Amino acid sequence: MTSMTEQNDIAAQQHDETNEHHHYAPKGIMRWLLTTNHKDIGTLYLIFAFTMFLVGGAMAMVIRAELFQPGLQLVDPNFFNQMTTVHGLIMVFGAVMPAFTGLANWMIPMMIGAPDMALPRMNNWSFWILPFAFAILLGSLFMEGGGPAFGWTFYAPLSTTYSSDSTALFVFSVHIMGISSIMGAINVIVTIVNLRAPDMSWMKLPLFVWTWLITAFLLIAVMPVLAGVVTMVLTDKYFGTSFFDAAGGGDPVMFQHIFWFFGHPEVYIMILPSFGIVSAIIPAFARKPLFGYASMVYATASIAGLSFIVWAHHMFTTGMPLFGELFFMYCTMLIAVPTGVKVFNWVATMWRGAMTFEVPMLFALAFVVLFTIGGFSGLMLAITPVDFQYHDTYFVVAHFHYVLVTGAIFSIYAAAYYWLPKWTGHMFNEFWAKMHFWCSLVSVNVLFFPMHFLGLAGMPRRIPDYALQFADVNQIVSIGGFAFGLSQLLFVVVVVKAARGGEKAAAKPWEGAEGLEWTVPSPAPYHTFETPPAVK
Amino acid sequence: MSQQYQKYYVPAQSGWPIIGAVALFLIAVGAGTAVQQMNQGGGYGQWLLLAGATLLIIMLIGWFGNVIHESMTGLYSEQMDRSFRQGMSWFIFSEVMFFAAFFGALFYARMLAVPWLGGADNNEMTHALLWPEFSAHWPLVSMPDGGETQAMGWHGLPLYNTIILLISSVTLHLAHVSLEQGKRTALTAWLFLTIVLGIAFLFLQVEEYVHAYVEMGLTLDAGIYGNTFFLLTGFHGMHVTLGTIILIVLFGRVLKGHFTGDQHFAFMAGSWYWHFVDVVWLCLFVFVYVI
Numbered sequence: 117m118t119s120m121t122e123q124n125d126i127a128a129q130q131h132d133e134t135n136e137h138h139h140y141a142p143k144g145i146m147r148w149l150l151t152t153n154h155k156d157i158g159t160l161y162l163i164f165a166f167t168m169f170l171v172g173g174a175m176a177m178v179i180r181a182e183l184f185q186p187g188l189q190l191v192d193p194n195f196f197n198q199m200t201t202v203h204g205l206i207m208v209f210g211a212v213m214p215a216f217t218g219l220a221n222w223m224i225p226m227m228i229g230a231p232d233m234a235l236p237r238m239n240n241w242s243f244w245i246l247p248f249a250f251a252i253l254l255g256s257l258f259m260e261g262g263g264p265a266f267g268w269t270f271y272a273p274l275s276t277t278y279s280s281d282s283t284a285l286f287v288f289s290v291h292i293m294g295i296s297s298i299m300g301a302i303n304v305i306v307t308i309v310n311l312r313a314p315d316m317s318w319m320k321l322p323l324f325v326w327t328w329l330i331t332a333f334l335l336i337a338v339m340p341v342l343a344g345v346v347t348m349v350l351t352d353k354y355f356g357t358s359f360f361d362a363a364g365g366g367d368p369v370m371f372q373h374i375f376w377f378f379g380h381p382e383v384y385i386m387i388l389p390s391f392g393i394v395s396a397i398i399p400a401f402a403r404k405p406l407f408g409y410a411s412m413v414y415a416t417a418s419i420a421g422l423s424f425i426v427w428a429h430h431m432f433t434t435g436m437p438l439f440g441e442l443f444f445m446y447c448t449m450l451i452a453v454p455t456g457v458k459v460f461n462w463v464a465t466m467w468r469g470a471m472t473f474e475v476p477m478l479f480a481l482a483f484v485v486l487f488t489i490g491g492f493s494g495l496m497l498a499i500t501p502v503d504f505q506y507h508d509t510y511f512v513v514a515h516f517h518y519v520l521v522t523g524a525i526f527s528i529y530a531a532a533y534y535w536l537p538k539w540t541g542h543m544f545n546e547f548w549a550k551m552h553f554w555c556s557l558v559s560v561n562v563l564f565f566p567m568h569f570l571g572l573a574g575m576p577r578r579i580p581d582y583a584l585q586f587a588d589v590n591q592i593v594s595i596g597g598f599a600f601g602l603s604q605l606l607f608v609v610v611v612v613k614a615a616r617g618g619e620k621a622a623a624k625p626w627e628g629a630e631g632l633e634w635t636v637p638s639p640a641p642y643h644t645f646e647t648p649p650a651v652k
Numbered sequence: 653m654s655q656q657y658q659k660y661y662v663p664a665q666s667g668w669p670i671i672g673a674v675a676l677f678l679i680a681v682g683a684g685t686a687v688q689q690m691n692q693g694g695g696y697g698q699w700l701l702l703a704g705a706t707l708l709i710i711m712l713i714g715w716f717g718n719v720i721h722e723s724m725t726g727l728y729s730e731q732m733d734r735s736f737r738q739g740m741s742w743f744i745f746s747e748v749m750f751f752a753a754f755f756g757a758l759f760y761a762r763m764l765a766v767p768w769l770g771g772a773d774n775n776e777m778t779h780a781l782l783w784p785e786f787s788a789h790w791p792l793v794s795m796p797d798g799g800e801t802q803a804m805g806w807h808g809l810p811l812y813n814t815i816i817l818l819i820s821s822v823t824l825h826l827a828h829v830s831l832e833q834g835k836r837t838a839l840t841a842w843l844f845l846t847i848v849l850g851i852a853f854l855f856l857q858v859e860e861y862v863h864a865y866v867e868m869g870l871t872l873d874a875g876i877y878g879n880t881f882f883l884l885t886g887f888h889g890m891h892v893t894l895g896t897i898i899l900i901v902l903f904g905r906v907l908k909g910h911f912t913g914d915q916h917f918a919f920m921a922g923s924w925y926w927h928f929v930d931v932v933w934l935c936l937f938v939f940v941y942v943i
Binding site: 244306350351363643647 | 670
């Protein structure tokens with residue numbers, strides 16, 4: 117076996133032979149402001165997403181500190197509501213989605229043998245409008261009357277009749293986030309459809325590419341609906357329309373229908389790329405090809421298709437004709453089938469594999485187990501009569517945090533550790549990375565698992581105060597929360613160390629990894645695949 | 653894949669996107685502040701909005717200028733052209749979904765919300781307890797809270813506008829055919845006619861709005877019928893305005909001798925956009941005016 121450095125030299129040599137080089141990598145701040153390079157833009161997205169993750173996380177710390185004891189201690193209820201609202205908005209639109217877009221930017225062109233994203237200048241625009249959108253959203257917290265306090269779902273009439281005056285700024289910042297997502301998604305689709313290496317047929321695509329292709333379709337289909345519904349909120353609040361006001365013939369429930377028509381595909385937007393990541397990592401560390409590749413593709417497409425006809429399971433208690441309750445219950449339960457196919461395939465991939473447990477694999481394994489817990493609690497919530505009990509309790513909070521934190525966020529960490537050697541050219545510090553994993557794993561379960569019981573016992577969500585009998589469990593949850601928050605700082609340590617130096621990474625640092633991204637040297641050159649590579 | 657591989661053009665650094673980001677920031681802050689300050693008789697919000705819009709226009713001129721220059725100097729490949737076409741189709745799809753949200757609101761209000769307020773299905777108590785005097789009709793000209801308005805008929809202006817837009821789609825198609833056949837004079841004439849029809853549509857639309865506001869009491873805040881009427885036709889009108897501007901730019905480029913029979917992505921995109929706006933109008937005409 118060739119040594120690591122030799123392997124990298126060979127990859128570099130092959131890379132030099134096939135690519136004429138402009139060794140032109142601009143320096144300083146202008147490099148980042150004006151860049152059209154998919155790797156630069158990917159890095160920007162990832163740094164931005166992690167920064168927002170810390171900001172949104174700090175808000176979660178405020179929430180958990182207030183809930184440490186019953187009664188009002190630290191913040192007044194209106195500020196508490198702003199924290200829950202902006203925490204949700206930031207984590208959804210500022211952390212998880214940009215992190216996935218960052219991964220897409222970095223990896224998709226390298227995985228399909230493309231020279232860059234299809235529309236590089238628009239790529240820059242998609243990124244740079246995001247910090248501005250979040251500057252507006254965060255700025256609104258400091259306005260008179262406070263920022264948005266109506267929950268990230270901004271149900272009318274909370275967001276219309278009863279909202280603070282900063283709602284106008286909230287609306288326009290959401291518009292910008294939407295524009296950013298749509299442009300990003302168009303870029304991803306066009307890149308995948310049009311820029312694949314000539315021999316890269318559809319059924320040879322890495323699953324991360326497949327899942328992102330389908331995610332991008334979902335984004336283009338539903339982000340405009342979000343734009344539509346925030347526009348209606350704007351006109352209802354400021355221009356006297358009554359879309360969500362029965363006095364003028366509208367209906368507040370209509371808000372929920374339109375919002376969740378966006379909102380449900382949105383939750384799959386935040387999980388489908390995770391499926392792609394895990395489907396890359398598990399085969400690599402089980403040293404076996406992915407079990408059931410084709411069924412993975414079809415399962416992803418089915419989940420995406422079903423996501424359009426399940427939205428009203430968020431509103432079982434709001435009021436719907438009986439037929440609606442039944443229809444949305446059965447459709448929702450149907451999603452368990454393709455999702456079950458996926459979990460089965462991951463487990464079958466590991467069956468009799470030569471497994472090793474490097475940090476990306478640890479996160480991927482935790483993903484499979486914990487995401488499945490989130491999936492099962494979702495199945496419980498899908499059952500209409502049972503949902504009447506669970507609705508708007510901490511059970512729901514536990515459910516979607518299992519899916520989003522131990523699901524989406526864990527998969528993003530898995531991806532970051534998996535590709536960090538490719539990005540930085542250095543292996544990360546195994547000890548601190550493992551510390552990050554184990555601290556996160558333990559604390560996240562202390563944080564979210566007891567929430568199931570709080571919810572079943574009847575503790576409502578989005579309330580700054582609670583009845584005395586919930587005090588003990590809430591303290592445990594809060595301690596888990598602080599521990600999880602602190603654990604995330606270890607990730608900063610690992611990434612900064614790896615970026616600054618460390619053991620040189622080989623072109624393919626993971627023995628069992630497959631894919632074109634491992635054929636280029638580590639760190640990946642500024643421009644890769646100016647001529648498309650051959651695909652096996 | 654069978655086609656020959658061509659080198660894909662990856663543009664160097666560009667300043668336009670970041671300028672565009674600042675422009676959108678100014679527009680968002682400006683629009684948000686202007687809306688808040690509406691009742692105070694104006695403020696700095698509108699000026700921020702104006703500054704943002706101006707910057708956005710400068711950015712668009714600069715950015716498109718770059719792209720046109722690159723295209724005219726032959727930098728683009730067929731693969732690049734496909735990227736642009738696919739990008740444009742997905743953009744139009746996103747626009748379709750934007751209108752779908754408002755059509756969805758229209759259908760929901762009409763089929764469900766308003767009948768329920770009138771006691772339909774099992775909502776007898778809703779009706780009795782909220783507004784027992786209310787009777788459900790569409791168009792909703794008598795609101796539950798007692799407000800009154802009038803419904804816009806489909807005869808007259810809306811019908812003329814439908815005919816105008818339909819003809820304009822045909823004339824634009826003829827312009828496209830002329831371009832592909834290399835008949836430059838016919839191209840210029842058909843394109844010019846399309847622009848005239850677009851402007852005529854907008855003129856009549858303004859006329860209709862004035863009529864609605866001044867004589868009919870049909871306003872933006874006149875219940876769910878007025879809401880959906882003005883937001884649907886209003887967003888459509890904004891799209892026609894943008895479409896007309898696009899066509900005018902294309903006209904200028906045609907006069908300068910741009911576009912050839914087999915290389916005319918911008919013309920194609922503008923034409924797709926116009927046909928899309930036309931289809932939206934047909935749906936509007938049927939669901940907002942006629943039925």
